[in-house]
Amino acid sequence: MNRAKFQFFPYHLVTPSPWPLLISFSLLNAAVGAVMYFHGYANGGNVLIIGLLSTVFAMVLWFRDVIVEGTFLGDHTSEVKKGLSMGMLLFIVSEAFAFLSVFWAFFHSSLSPAIEIGGQWPPVGITPLDPFAIPLLNTILLVSSGAFVTYGHHALIKGDRKGAIVGTFLTIVFAVIFTGLQYFEYVEAPFTFSDSVFGSAFFASTGLHGIHVIIGTIFILVGFVRLLNYHLTSDHHQGFEAAILYWHFVDIVWLFLFVAIYYWGGL
Structure with a gap:
């Protein structure tokens, strides 16, 4: 039997999200790629681009979740x-x-x-x-x-x-x-x-x-x-x-x- 969930406080308990962890690893990847690129290591530029693209990807999905929470779910x-x-x-x-x-x-x-x-x-x-x-x-x-x-x-x-x-x-x-x-x-x-x-x-x-x-x-x-x-x-x-x-x-x-x-x- 499904029961409606009620909360007796005005705060938003954020559901578990993978995007903070993904952004952390993406930024680490971008930083390592930047150091490799600046020092002339092979494929340093490619590592940097992958890190930046994955960061943008995670940000878009994280922004999407926050927009849904604030606009459609009424959590804000x-x-x-x-x-x-x-x-x-x-x-x-x-x-x-x-x-x-x-x-x-x-x-x-x-x-x-x-x-x-x-x-x-x-x-x-x-x-x-x-x-x-x-x-x-x-x-x-x-x-x-x-x-x-x-x-x-x-x-x-x-x-x-x-x-x-x-x-x-x-x-x-x-x-x-x-x-x-x-x-x-x-x-x-x-x-x-x-x-x-x-x-x-x-x-x-x-x-x-x-x-x-x-x-x-x-x-x-x-x-x-x-x-x-x-x-x-x-x-x-x-x-x-x-x-x-x-x-x-x-x-x-x-x-x-x-x-x-x-x-x-x-x-």
Whole structure:
């Protein structure tokens, strides 16, 4: 005889899932492949690609399960949503400290240049990028994308479905253009990662931010697809809000990068 199951607490007891374990092994595989590739070992690139593809595969399936739990099963109660919001905030704080370490390395080297780099900043022989070319355009694009995603969020809250779709779509378009321009900037840069501490600090900071832009774009894209499929309502869009919060964090970090790395660092 089947009996209905009732719970007398507002929390979600997650069912066993294979995806965290699969992602762990996939990331380990990707890390090993990256080390092999960087050191010139045979098939290192293939191992890296397999690790990245398996990570994406596990993420898609994990996202699917969470969407089902929150949208169709009703597992995301108000208490669960509070926990999810707190988890996202703590995640962003951890990301902020990751960027803090990169900025620390940059200012440590730029405020007191060592004799090995000529005792000056930028180092001898380094031609920095023009901050008022592609970097300024990317700043406009990223800030505008933040404004559009905020517009889409408020439109969703007010029940304006068309406004929410347009604002979110423009955010994705601007994010893709930003990533394309940064790739072009990397290709045309007059220095490389191995050109003294300047090149290392530049590519480590902007590259780390670029990875976050790509991740944030995927978050927004998932929210956009769910918006098209009527998964999101004016009072139930926790994942979309988390993606927007993450995107604003990416915006703020870029403003610091533009001022510190591109403008001040190139003086």
